Amino acid sequence: MTKPAVAxxxxxxxxxxxxxxxxxxxxxxxxxxxxxTFTFAIPADPGVLDPAMGVLTVTNNVLALAxxxxxxxxxxxxxxxxxxxxxxxxxxxxxxxxxxxxxCSDGSPVTPSNVADNxxxxxxxxxxxxxxxxxxxxxxxxxxxDAAGTVTLSMPEPFSFILESTRxxxxxxxxxxxxxxxxxxxxxxxxxxxxxxxxPSDHYTFKVRRDYAWGPAGATAKELPExxxxxxxxxEQTAANLLIAGSLNxxxxxxxxxTRVEAxxxxxxxxxxxxxxxxxxxxxxxxxxxxxxxRKALTQALxxxxxxxxxxxxxxxxxxxxxxxxxxxxxxxxxxxxxxHDAAAAAAALDAAGWKxxxxxxxxKDGKRLSLRYMYxxxxxxxxxxxxxxxxxxxKKLGVEVxxxxxxxxxxxxxxxxxxxxxxxxxxxxxxLPSQLVGFLSGPSAPKGANFAHLANKRYEELVAEAxxxxxxxxxxxxxxxxxxxxxxxxxxxxxxxxxxxxxKGATFRTMAGSLVPTSIRLTQGD
Numbered sequence: 071m072t073k074p075a076v077a078x079x080x081x082x083x084x085x086x087x088x089x090x091x092x093x094x095x096x097x098x099x100x101x102x103x104x105x106x107t108f109t110f111a112i113p114a115d116p117g118v119l120d121p122a123m124g125v126l127t128v129t130n131n132v133l134a135l136a137x138x139x140x141x142x143x144x145x146x147x148x149x150x151x152x153x154x155x156x157x158x159x160x161x162x163x164x165x166x167x168x169x170x171x172x173x174c175s176d177g178s179p180v181t182p183s184n185v186a187d188n189x190x191x192x193x194x195x196x197x198x199x200x201x202x203x204x205x206x207x208x209x210x211x212x213x214x215x216d217a218a219g220t221v222t223l224s225m226p227e228p229f230s231f232i233l234e235s236t237r238x239x240x241x242x243x244x245x246x247x248x249x250x251x252x253x254x255x256x257x258x259x260x261x262x263x264x265x266x267x268x269x270p271s272d273h274y275t276f277k278v279r280r281d282y283a284w285g286p287a288g289a290t291a292k293e294l295p296e297x298x299x300x301x302x303x304x305x306e307q308t309a310a311n312l313l314i315a316g317s318l319n320x321x322x323x324x325x326x327x328x329t330r331v332e333a334x335x336x337x338x339x340x341x342x343x344x345x346x347x348x349x350x351x352x353x354x355x356x357x358x359x360x361x362x363x364x365r366k367a368l369t370q371a372l373x374x375x376x377x378x379x380x381x382x383x384x385x386x387x388x389x390x391x392x393x394x395x396x397x398x399x400x401x402x403x404x405x406x407x408x409x410x411h412d413a414a415a416a417a418a419a420l421d422a423a424g425w426k427x428x429x430x431x432x433x434x435k436d437g438k439r440l441s442l443r444y445m446y447x448x449x450x451x452x453x454x455x456x457x458x459x460x461x462x463x464x465x466k467k468l469g470v471e472v473x474x475x476x477x478x479x480x481x482x483x484x485x486x487x488x489x490x491x492x493x494x495x496x497x498x499x500x501x502x503l504p505s506q507l508v509g510f511l512s513g514p515s516a517p518k519g520a521n522f523a524h525l526a527n528k529r530y531e532e533l534v535a536e537a538x539x540x541x542x543x544x545x546x547x548x549x550x551x552x553x554x555x556x557x558x559x560x561x562x563x564x565x566x567x568x569x570x571x572x573x574x575k576g577a578t579f580r581t582m583a584g585s586l587v588p589t590s591i592r593l594t595q596g597d
Contacts, residue, residue, distance in 0.1 A: 105295065105296045105593075106295050106296060106297070106593045107295060107296065107297040107298070107299060108295040108297070108298050108299070108319045108320065108577050108579075108591050108593055109298075109299040109301055109317070109318050109319050109320070110298065110299070110300055110301065110318070110319065110320040110321065110579075110586060111301055111302075111303040111309040111312070111313070111318050111320070111321035111322075112128050112131055112132065112300050112301065112302055112303070113128060113302075113303065113304055113306075113309075114128050114302065114304060115128075115270050115271045115302055116128050116129040116131070116132040116133075116274070116300075117129055118254050118255075119132065119133065119253055119254060119255060119256065119257060119265070119268075120242075120246075120250050120253050120254060121133050121137055121188075121201075121240035121241075121242055121253075121259075122188075122191060122192050122197060122199045122201065122242075122250065123199060123200060123201075124201065124240070125200045125201050125204065125205075127500070127585065130240075130585050131300070131585045131586055132274055132300050133240055133257075133259075134240075134261070134585045134586060134587070134588055135257075135261055135262070135263040135265075135276050135298060135300075135586070135588045136175070136257035136258075136259040136261040136263055136264060136265055136276065137240035137241060137242065137257070137259035137260070137261045138152055138153050138172075138240070138241055138259065138260045138261050138284070138285075139152055139153065139236065139237050139238065139239055139240060139241065140152060140153050140154040140157075140166055140185065140236040140237070140239065140241065141153075141154055141157070141233070141236055141237050142237055142286035142287075143234075143237055143396055143502075143582070144286075144287070144396075145396065146396055147395075147396030147397060147398055147400075149233060149234060149237065150286055150287060151169070151286070152284070152285070152286050153166075153168055153169060153172060153180065153185075153241060153260065153284065154166035154167060154168055154169070154236075155167055155168070155169045157233060159232065159233050159541075161228035161229075161539070161541065162224055162225050162226075162227060162228050162229065162232075163222055163223060163224040163225065163232065164222070164223050164232045164233050164236070165220050165221070165222040165223075166182075166185070166220060166221050166222075166223075166236075167218075167219055167220050168180065168181070168182055168185070168219050168220070168221070169284050170219070171283075171284070172260055172284050173260065173281065174243035174244035174258060174259065174260050175243075175244065175257065175258060175259060175260070175261075175264040175279060176244040176245060176258065178243065178244045180241070180243045180260050181214070181216050181243075182214035182215060182216050182218075182219060182220055182221035183214040183216055183221075184241060184242070184243045184247055185212065185214065185221040185241055186212035186213060186214035186221050187212075187247050187248075188212075188239065188240075188241050188242055188247070189206060189210060189211070189212035189223060189239070190211065190212050191250070192206045193206060193209075193210060193211065203509050203520075204501070204506050204509070205235070205238040205239055205506070206235070206239060207225060207229060207231075207232070207235055207505065208509075209225055209226045210223055210224070210225055211223070211224050211225075212224075223236065227538075227539065228538065228539040228540070229505070229538055229539075230505060230537055230538055230539075230540055230541065230542045230545040230549070231398065231503050231504075231505045231542055233542070234398055234502075234503055234542060235503060235505070235506075237502075238502065238503075240259065241259065241260065242258055242259060243258060243259060243260055244258040244259075245258055246258025246259075255268045255270075256268070260282075260284070261279075261282070261588065262278060262279055262282040262285065262289075262291045262294060262588050262589055263276035263277065263278055263279065263298055263588060264276060264277055264279060271302050272301075272302055273299050273300065273301045273302060274299070274300040275297060275298075275299050275300075276297065276298040276299075276300070277296065277297055278291050278294050278295065278296050278297070278298075279291055280292075285589040286589070289589035290589075291589075293592060294588070294589070294591055294592075295577075295591055295592075295593050298588070298591065301318065303318075303321070306323055306324065306325050306327045307327050309321045309323070309327070310323065310327040310330055310331050313331060313334075313337065313573060313575055314330075314331065314334045314337070314575070316575055316576060318575070319574060319575060319576050319577035319593070320572075320573070320574045320575075320577060320579050320586070321573055322342070322570050322571065322572050322573070322581070323570060323571040323573060324344060324568075324570045324571075325383075325452065325453075326383070326452065328385075328570070328571035328573075331571060331573050332571060332573075336575055336576075337573050337574065337575050338573065338574045338575070338578055339571055339572065339573045339574075340571075340572045341385065341569045341570070341571060341572075342569060342570055342571075342572045342581060343387075343394065343395055343567060343568075343569060343570075344568040344569055344570040345394065345498045345499075345500040345567075345568060346389055346392060346498050346499070346500070346564055346565075346566075346567060346568070347378060347381045347382060347386065347389070347457075347496070347498060347564075347565045347566040347567075347568050348389075348392075348496070348497070348498060348499075348562055348563060348564045348565055349494055349495060349496045349497065349562065349563050349565070350494070350495050350497060350522075350523040350561070350562045350563075351365045351368070351493070351494055351523065351560065351561070351562070351563075352490070352492055352493050352494070352495070352523055352524060353523060353524040353525060353526065353561070354490065354515075354524045357493055357524075358425075358435075358440055358442070358493070359442070359493055359494070360524075361423055362559055362560065363419050363420075363422065363423040364419075364420065364423055364425070364440075365559070365560035365561070366409050366416075366419060366560045367415075367416040367417075367419035367420045367423070367468070368416070368442075368465060368468075368470070368494075368560075369408065369409040369416075369560045369563050370409045370410065370411060370412045370413070370415050370416035370419070371411075371413055371416040371464050371465055371467070371468045372411065372461060372464050372563075373411045373464075374408065374411065374563070374565050374566075375411075376460070377457055377460055377461065377565050377566075378565045378566030379566075380453060380456045380457050380460050381453045381454060381456070381457035381496075381565060381566055381568065382453055382566050382568045382569065383452075383453045385568070385569045386566035386567055386568050386569060387566070387567040387569065388404075388566070388567065389404055389564040389565065389566055389567040390402040390403065390404050390405070390567070391403045391404060391550070391553060391564075392499070392504065392507060392553050392564070393501055393502055393503060393504055393506075393507070394500055394501065394502045397502075398502075398503060398504075398542055398546070399504065399542075399545075399546035399549050399550055400546075401546070401547075401550045403550040403551070403553035403554045403557070404553075404554075404557060404564050407554040407555075407557040407558050408557045408558075408560075408563060408564065409558075409560060413464075413467070413468070416468055417468060417469075420433055420440070420468065420469070423435075424436075425440050425469075427469045428469075431469060432469050432470070432471050433468075433469040433470060439471055440469065440470050440471065441470070441471040441472075441473065441493075442465065442470060442471070442472050442473070442493040442494055443473045443475055443491065443492050443493045443494070444458055444461065444462065444472055444473065444474050444475060444492070444493065444494045444495075444496075445475045445476075445477060445482065445485055445491075445492040445494070445495045445496075446458050446474075446475075446476055446477075446495065446496040447476075447477065447478070447482050447496075447497075448476045448477060448478055454476075454496055455476060457496065457565075458474050458476070458496065459474070461494075462474055475491075475492065482495075486516060486522045487516045487517050487522065488517055490516065490517075495522075495523075498568075504537075504549040504552070504553070505534075505538065505549075508534055509521070510522065511525050511527075511530065511556065511561070511562075512525060512526075512527070512530060512531050512534065523561070523562070525556075525561050525562075527555060527556055527559055527561055529555045530552050530555050530556055530561075533548050533549075533551055533552035533555065534548075534549075534552050536548050537549045537552060576593060576594055577591065577592060577593045577594055578590075578591075578592050578594065579591045579592070
């Protein structure tokens, strides 16, 4: 895990891998329309468009239009072909045979060397890629055989998800392979669209490639809109107004405006997973939450079901694991493993740990008050503010002083990585593979590594080491158990699977892992 990944984690308080599969979307209204323009709202500027630097949801949402991956996933999570037509998996490597006839947006063929150059560039320390160790496993190397049409990705030792990890790797082709600076505000990929205009903080315009015929599940560009505009709309209320008025064809809503959009006539809508609502305890040497008794007591003081309802505005679902759907390992790693709500037991545990209740109503130990600085991002809607206030009230009843610290994204990143100025942080992390979480949940702590909460769960590390060496299917029980032991130790506390409203007007589309699936976009004619 590289340092840049730590900063990127907090950039929007989440990570999301864009995948080329599909999820069930809103029912189609009217007949498909040919040509035309599809306009989709994104909440922030995507920044640099080089896929080697793309770790945030908003960036991958834009990149997915122009870039393909080697493989995709279907609704059930099964791996299906995309750029690669077949593959041979071994414990330490996977060899892909590429489809013939695939071309880059500049007309050049997509070759195995293109794929190898992408992987090796990201793995090069000089690239300082934030996706190395996340979307591209640490230690991965690539070797191409252009004559045979194959590329082999290898690891220094067996790795569970060596095949599955490639569904998150966007492949740059053409001139962008050798000149990465050329794709900072442009695209050079084999995807169904090519960027034609970039106006930072306003909009990004893409034109369709009608020759595109190698999408997942045989998808082509035949019925796609001629133009896609990714419009930067930071305010959800504004996005709702534009969608209802018909100036937008698609948007995803997390906040209160989803109710108004749902009630609007002519809008197709679907509730989709928006990732985990969860919080972490700082376990640095000088923190009271380094003590597992304190972490368990603080967790027991909370009614997590009520907290989840508050954080999600009543639209959430019970959380069953740390990774996004469709999960490679099906099962519930949460139920029965999180300390249950018991305020009396929480108070007794703090007493036993030496934190005694004083006349002022607060607990102290060795003359030091039990005080927590609770940090959360302010861009995720009013639910997070309300959840923070609920937690502060519950902990105050327990005799804990809580200082709420709502901060903008850049300040959140700084506090997580540099100043370490927090004790509890609400921080969703959205990734499709459990192996991609390891650097955040173990290993070197911030600022030297991505382990921002200074976690040191030996059992988790042992299970990860065992799981990593097994084929994916065999490894799943251990991956699930590795999550459970984190919850049992209250290293992090899963609260709710939040949802968002995916809404369209005059168009239908699908999303996967929070990103738009470009081959699913259809403009519609009437009702």
